[in-house]
Amino acid sequence: MLIQSRLFKKLDYTLLASVAMIILLGLIFIYSATKPTELLPVAGSVAKNADPFSDVKRQMLWVFVGFSVMFTVFYLYYEDLMKHVRFLYVINLIMLVAVIKFGISDLGAQRWIEIGGFNFQPSEFSKLILIICFAAFLSSRKKKLDRLRDLLPSFAFFGVPILLILKQPDLGTALVLLAIMFGMLFVSGANPRLLIIIIVTVLVMLSVWIGAHLWLEANRGVTLWMPLKDYQLNRLIIFLDPWQDPTDAGYNVIQSQIAIGQGGFWGRGLFQGSQTHGDFLPIQETDFIFSVVGEELGFIGALTLLTLYFVVIYRCILITINAKDDFGTLITAGIVSMLTFHVLVNVGMTCGIMPVTGIPLPMFSYGGSSMITNLAALGLLLNINMRRQKILF
């Protein structure tokens, strides 16, 4: 008990409070997004009597599970994780293979495994598992990371799971893993110039590849080989000009922008968004939930939510700096990279400056796997923060 009370004194309450507010707001907006719209009766029609709270209740269950996991993780000695990283890495690979073999398909991808009536998304857990494993990997090797050759083992470390995830296909999560890898490499002292060169080179090559593919298809009738199906590619680049296909590929992007744009400064009022409640917004409780916030609470609401995320990320950065060992530093660096990338790509996608890759807004979007992963990560953060220095008890 003594230890516990000391531990609680060192909890990062600012971080916890911000996260709690994000989760609470998330529940409200999941309700708004999933509340069935009542149709005006055409003589004789009967409104459906669905429970408007069913999704919120489910999400609350996930929040509860998430907090349980968080506190469990919080009580562990995170240093002990070092001993199990090999096991974790293998478990992760098995899960990813299992998804491909036995997974459930939805929305054109096979990302879920059913366990006990619930669908889990292993690629979500992958992120945190790989952060822990990679942190152990980097901190144990303690080698210089100045040349391309030095980075190759790291690439191999991430390459295998990334390929498995691309197979689902889940481009968004694959990109998140890349962001995590580069973030952790950067913090662990890799040559920043080298990292930038690699990133820029890859981006340029991809652009040229896609550009050539499209140009050839349009002008010569032939195509270059692509790891993506046509519709995936379309979805990826449509944000550049959604109006060229407003009813199909560009539809999501346009409707999301209309929702946010018509929100104005104050928003149209909670539960009053016509884009949301007219169901014009696609998958509005998950990937496009930020558009609901933008529509219903306007610029003020969106700014508040972004500020909360900024506070969370800022606190994470402080924890990273103060972590007592390399392992802790690298774990928090991975988590902060993950959070930042998620917020950037998700919010950027809803307002049309990022491609549509389908990654959720952390701790806000509807979805259990994502919530549990993020809260587990939060548990780790608090754990690392609590044990930050060899302070005298």
Added chain:
Amino acid sequence: MEKKLVERRMRVFLYVVIFIFLVLVSRLVYMQLLQNDRFSTLARENRMRLVTIIAPRGEVYDRNGVKIVGNQPVYTVSLDTVSLASSGQEDTGEVVRRLAAILDMDPQEIQQKVDQQERFYEPVKLATRVPLEIVTRIEEQRMELPGVVIDIEPLREYPNGSLLAQVMGYVRQISPEQLEKNKDKGYKSGDLFGQSGLENTYEQYLRGQDGGRQVEVNTGGMPVRDLGVKEPVPGNNLVLTIDQKVQKAAEDALARASQEALKQGYNEARAGAAVALDVRTGAVLAMASYPGYDPVKLSGYLSQNDYNEIFNSPWKPILNRALLSYVPGSTFKMIVAMAGLEANVITPQDTISDPGYFFLGTRFNDWKPGGHGIVNMVRAIKVSCDTYFYQLGLKVGIDKITRMAEEFGLGGKTGIELPGEDAGVVAGYDAKYQLREDFLSSAAQKKVKEIEQRYNDLLAKAIGDEQRKQLLSKRSDELLAVDWELAWHEYDTIISAIGQGDNRYSMLQLANYVATIANGGTLYKPFLVQRVVDPNGKVIKENNPVVVNYAKVSPKTLAIVREGMREVTLPSDGTAYGFFAGFPPVAAKTGTAEVKDHDNHALIVGFAPYDNPEIAVAVIVEFAGHGGTMAGPVAESMLAAYFGLPDPGIKSISSPE
């Protein structure tokens, strides 16, 4: 790792995060603060739909308040293509197929209607008069049928079935030509428009003002909120002069007469017409045309089958036969009688002896072999003596007969408020000339034209009647040289005097002529609509009797003719004796009109009561033989209905003429 390195790197990391958040916030500023108007407009276009509320057309009642035409709310199914396209449904063809299966339509037909839609942003109406069970099925599958819209709109209903169908006409979507003509009256494509009958004549009164409903819709085009409603204004109601009981009696009796005639071997007796007028005003009490059709088939979706049945069957139920002209036969004889009396070429007491024929170059037979013996005018009408009228016709001359016919409105449109009325033809020189001219060879036509031209100029310069007469007879001689049939001959007068030859009149005209005889010589314009009443009950138009002509006939002459007609229904040998037993005294005249290569038309005209006339009728049963036998029962049923007597039904009275 060194603490300092981590700190340095994380500071850089923080800068990157700040940069990212600044980018996101500026994007929000741009979208929500600077471009707010644009996105708000887009959102409005997304969710606002103006749904037209179709105003009910005015209703139609008979003179006693019996509803003839009403409205019935029916379900319509439309496809909102904009909503369908933006619903995110990958395969819009699947929606069309599914809908087609529910509506029992061909998917191609739906596609066609969608393609034909001029204003692509408006829902395309696919089906009207959709049964509730199908509506329910669509409702159940609403989520799988984005863009499918169910509305309610008023359509024509007919509580009395096919009653008065041809007179009322029908309503359908406005045609492009009608739209072009009526654009300034606020019509738009897809609106309903009266296509024929009173629906057409009174279109501007019957049509209501459509209302509108601004609704917010969801992505499937289904309304989720009412934003404002402009109530529709119903059209004005018509109160007709028609008496539903007389109308029904006429229609039923025509059908019975046709069946009876078919039974007796008159194989073409499949059509007929009947008209009843109020002799004191010209108000139409009944106007029936057989065969009829079910007018409900013409409101809403019209199947090819129904279309063919109504428009293309050989008996053309769509025609209002009361307005078509037929050979009048002996019903015309009163005109000749009156012309004779007014010209003082004969007195009522003058008699002839009828041997059964009249000879003038050839033999003109009476309908009764052996003849009628000694007949005066009243008796000639009673027994319909042809020989009497052959001789009288010759004595009077065709010009006076023609003029008398015109005094009673024959050969000219009555001006009733219905489209498509026949003017008919009064036999005479001009009519014959015009009718024959068309059949001449082109060379002969040229010659005739030249002669016409020449004499027209000469006639214009002619001074005095004498000179004119000379010119006319000279012209006649010249035309005769071109073709014998271009000139008028005595035998033309003879056959015209018994209502054959070129004479052609509609039942409406015959009824009106008899009404004029009955009421003492006042020719009214027949009318069908008593008044137009707005939805609040305010009368906005009242039709009063209109006198077209006071026939230049002495009361004495009219009395003689009426007496002759009265005799027709009396024993022992009146041609319509046997009908009208127990009725107020009825006066009538039968007609058996000869038609080349066909059975005779059966006709009867009449009025009642004899001493104080109220109602006049005219009936024809096409190709049904003797007028008294076949048309008599129809007139009898109509008068029975008018006087509130039990319907006598079919009688097997064999009338000779």
